[in-house]
Amino acid sequence: MNKIIIANWKMSLSLKQSLNLLANYKQALKSKKTKNQIIVCPDFLSLAYLAAKKQDKRTFPFYLGSQTIGHLKYGALTGEISAFNLKKIGVNYSIIGHSERRQMGEDNDLILKKIKTALNAKLRPIVCFGEKNKMSKKKSQAFIEKQIKQCFSGLKKQEVEKIIIAYEPVWAIGSKNPCLAKDANLIHKEIKDMVLKNFSASVKVLYGGSVDDKNAKDYLAYENIDGLLVGGASLSIFQFKKIINY
Ligand code: PGA
Secondary structure: OOOEEEEEOOOOOOHHHHHHHHHHHHHHHHHOOOOOEEEEEOOHHHHHHHHHHOOOOOOOOOEEEEOOOOOOOOOOOOOOOOHHHHHHOOOOEEEEOOHHHHHOOOOHHHHHHHHHHHHHOOOEEEEEEOOOOOOOHHHHHHHHHHHHHHHOOOOOHHHHOOOEEEEOOHHHOOOOOOOOHHHHHHHHHHHHHHHHHHHOOOOEEEEEOOOOOOOHHHHHOOOOOOEEEEOHHHHOHHHHHHHHOO
16 A cells, blocks of 8 residues: 655755765665655755756655745744645645744744645644653543644634544654554554544554654554654665665
């Protein structure tokens, strides 16, 4: 089955490094066609360069995503970026509510506004949820349910179905201490059931948090894990090539 693999480059690279990595991705995807859908999310400056270069779909067999968006269509939001402008340059996805953004002050209300703006701009939101610290199954389930209910509050079934959820336990991000694939699979099932119960919607749920070329295969083997959100390992073409070809 086809899975969705997202590369989140965060703010890790210089512009030159981003362009080099892009050339390596192109090469890797040209030499071996993957059955998976690839979405690359570079920093904004690199994103603009990549979008300008990405005119020919055959040589760029992946989609572009942003790492965040501003919550308004346009307006007085110094330092923010308009989802509508991103859409115009060929961006189709946006990560929203990543835990690193939440740590900078984004809350569930703001995330809901950003989701609505993304949907209006016809960007598909990739919305991140996850508990901060390791906790019991019951507690983490309740925590995530609260996050989802607040972030999706008032959205219609058709809107929720456009959203891709990323389950990213914060303790697993960049820690080399990932959530075990079998545990993640159970949580993904619970998230899907919860969204079905509350919004009558079926959603795809991806796992993120210390995914690498060794553990990716385990996650992708589970039916409730629809793909991966990869941070650190997406910066290494050696690792990412392996991950996208499982
Ligand atoms: P990581 O990051 O793969 O480096 O843990 C994942 C993320 O932050 O989305």
